Amino acid sequence: MRNFGYDEDKRGGSLSDFRIWGRILRYSIHHWLALAGAVTLSLFITGGTLTLPTLLQQGIDGFITAGNLEDTARLAGLTRTSLWYGLLVLLVFATTFVQTVLLEWIGQSIMHRIRQDLFTHILRLDLQFFSTHPTGRLVTRLTNDIQNMHEMFTSVMVTLFNELVRMLGILILLYLMNVKLALLLTIFVPISALVTTLFARLARACFRAIRSQLVLLNNFLQEAITGMAILQLFSREEKSRREFEDLSRGYLERTLSQIRLFGTFMPITEFMSSLATAMILWYGGGEILQSRLSLGELVAFISYMRLFFQPLRELSQKYSIVQSAMASAERIFQLLDTASRIADPARPLAKPATVRGELHFDRIRFGYNPQTPVIHDLSLTLRPGQAVALVGTTGSGKTTLVNLLLRFYEAQSGTITIDGLDISHLALADLRSMVGVVLQDVLILQDSLLANIVMNSGRSRKDVESILSRTGMNRFVRRLPHGLDTMIGEGGHELSSGEKQLLAFARVLCRDPAVLVLDEATAAIDTESENILEEALDDSFRGRTSLVIAHRLSTIRRADHIIAMQHGRIVQQGSHDELMATGGYYADLVAMDRSNGNGEDTASSRLFGP
């Protein structure tokens, strides 16, 4: 089966049940009072349900069959007992209602807490993690896996306790009745413990297999959904359907093997109950024949013994829920235990009050995979207020430099400093708030346009409107059905690529970064809009350090300093005029860009070699 090259959960190894339970309990502790309440209610319900037959018994023995009483007294007594009976029935009903709601509340609150913790944790993980873990898997953890655990809190935790208490009580009762028979029955306790442990191990493996297949399925689905137009345009429907059906069949097979496992183990308790009955009948009957036991005792023993197996059956049924939940819990806790490779320093340096914006890359060496470096011993300085442009062949490592500056990744050697402060000594939030960046791929959140621009910058609607008019964006906002309040992102209004880039610009204009980084920020924007944007930038960020990455050479014309990169190295740097004068890579690019010819000019032949 295809695994899309992701490491399928090898990192964490498997957690022991003990540890998982420990952590679940730790989460439950916040709700111990409510949990104790639920357990009490549950004991009350059990007690109430067991009292009802006794009341009935009392009604029959005390009044219905009591021939020595007067008929009127018998009738009155019967009515009184019935009243009590009715009252208890209503009470049990009410208690069950309260307990159901209470348990749901506890379960949901705990799940909410775990979900929040997991979400917070995932957001803290490094980008390397995200590039190796498919979205579908993380989403499954956050939603389905947590949902799966929830069952455990509502139906299992309390039942577990309740049933164990009941089983223990009955066992004691049985011992009081007849030690020898009870001893015979006790044989089944270790046997069922053994069976259950074996079952647990197998069931867990089964659920694990099911869940990982589900993740594959969800991943495939999510990719297919987001890329459906491409699949259709490339006539991939048939093939995708087959691939999906293969995955789906894999899932079916795993669930079927789970059914087989459960089909084998679930009837075992029932079988043991019958076996015990047979043994007691045979052994107890023998004892009676030898007059060492009375018939009454045997009958009473058998009926209580059935009660003993009832909680056991209940427990083994809940066991499937437990195992499924444990498989999910295991995955969730493993994810929570995955440490981020990039974290805040233990004692971060204070963020300087005013940032001049001096940027220095010092002998940086980096590769996404350490064996294949992408950046080779690169050094680079941006003086405060300098506008630097970065050009270079595609894949030469320009975006990678931005990734390193934002500490999305950590360089294998070398340091990056802002105003002389090593960025790895700064708090991540401080660092990232100093650098305003427009990323190469514009990402849209599912929200209104206004919220997408403001995000967490705290700007008011007025501010945004003035930014929009300065950037010439109001023309496009006016066309939207609800203006600034139009919902965009998945399920909302679709923007054109250029409009998305304009949006990304508005985002950065809402902020006040010391250093501005634009990574291909205007690639999809027409020149006229670009001119307007440049002016707006000039207005807002005059005198700030800026790094502009662009392929369209007209975009970088205003730069004080131009850096040309190839294959992770700086091949040339200087002002436009200097570079034009010395010739070489940059001059060739410019010549090629301006030539009106048909590509046979000398510049291109020089760029691509003879």
Add this chain to the structure above:
Amino acid sequence: MPPRALFVLPLSVHTPPSDASADTSPKRASLPELIDLLRPSFGRYRWQLVGGFVALIIVDFLQLVIPRVLKHGVDGLADSSISHASLLGLAALIVAIAIAVAGLRFVWRYLIIGFSRLLEQNLRNRIFSHLLRMDAPFFEKHTPGDLMAHSSNDLAAVQMACGMGMVAAADALVMSLATIAFMLHIHVQLTLLALLPMPFLAWFTRSLSGRLHHRFNTVQEQFSLLTEFSRSTVVSIRLIKAYTMELFQTDRFDRLGRRYVRSNLGVAYIQGLITPIATLAGNLGMLIILLVGGRLVIAGTLTMGDFVAFISYLAMLVWPMMAIGWVANIVQRGLTSLNRIHHLLGCRATLPDIADNGEPPLDHPSFSLRGLHFAYAPGLSPALVDIDLKIGPGIHGITGRTGSGKSTICRLLARLYPVADGQLFFGGRDVNALPLSYVRNHIAYVGQEPVLFSDTIAANIALGRPEATEQEIIAAAASAAIDEEIRELPDGYASLIGERGVKLSGGQRQRLALARALLCDRPVLVIDDGLSAVDVATEHEVFAGLRQRFAGKTVLIVSNRIKMLSLTDRIIVLDEGRIACTGGHEELLAASSLYRSMYEKQMRPQAEEAL
């Protein structure tokens, strides 16, 4: 400095767009409609089901036999008419029955629960095939998170109802019918009295289940929102980190989560009533028997033995009653989910669905747009207005301001959105009369934002032609000027590129998408600004290659780079959805102010001196 106060804006956490919200709360379909959805599976596996239920009923029956055997032994012991040997025989009989019960339990579980899994798989595959037939407007309305929730949560609910739900229902039905028959045998009036609370139970459950349906719906919707929010956050992780929005997002997630908790509690309120109400009804029956039956005994019209037997039968009814409460719940949940699935499967693509008749492809296809008018949705301002255009062999460039409708034209040609009749013609015929795949098979398409799949590079290039040889793949990559870079990767063409190609640079992703289109070797090539993240030199190289390769064919290139446009045969300038101008480079320099200003900024060396 702008104020740094966080969260001052009352942000709308997910008010879904108005048109979508109408959609997420599907109308309740009639029961036969829903059952129609399940019919194929039920029909196909009917014998499996019959076998399962027979096993289930035999198990029920055998379970009633064991107490009889026991009674036989006890009776024998009571009058000392039994020997050691026959005691052993009885014990052996019990064990034998127990073995049969265990075996049959395995059988029904495998057959019936297995059936529910088969049904689930069948529905899942159906949903997927359905999605494969949906068009862009559909996917704009339904978020991936929502669709994924359908295939996980909703299917699970349906599976549960058709598996354990059905088993419990059958079990409860058999048990209660048998018990009621025994009770009727003893005393008819008393039975009717004991069953008095039942209609009340039925009415109560029915009236609550309507509300339950509604609340389940809310829960599923909230779950979809939660799924979509997680998904879009994970996808946008770079943005969130770069803008230090972690806290901000966590806060929004928290609000969504709280809403989810609340709506689950809303369900629990009703569930907390429905589940114990069955027990309540059973117990009330018991109360009536105690009160009325007791009087009958005292009055001497009912024997004590019958009374006790009656009570023990009624006690046997309590479990099936409880099961009914549970089943009602599960079935309600299943129906709610089935309804959502029904609604999904009922969505129709807006594009005409004409079966492919195997017509041979055209060698020199051409498009003509006649007075084409297009809006993405009714009520939205039109994206294209009155477009008259002929796109035949040759290289056509399209340019224009952001949002002027360039991509929209490309999408319409590729038949991703519907067009009105008589406005778009392919090879002289109205596209609405042609199968979608017929038109699409002529077009190699490079979108503005490359869509790649988490697979190997080779598999991504070969997307449209899985049978392509290695040489062909390499040749396509070379034409897209990416062959060398691929070879430099540690695993070459077998390298995995991660989801959406995250392990590649922006320009590499674009060229990969281009290579994918080139491999298809179709007569029309549409490049929607597909080289914007590529440096001038590489762009030039690619373009030179294209010109050779596509000589005599149709190429449509959207671009904002004058250099690129000047090399095309004809340039179309769009402005606010209209054609502002068409013509060659020189013509446009004279005729179009938009084009001229582009030229001035990008081409004139003096421009920078002027600044």
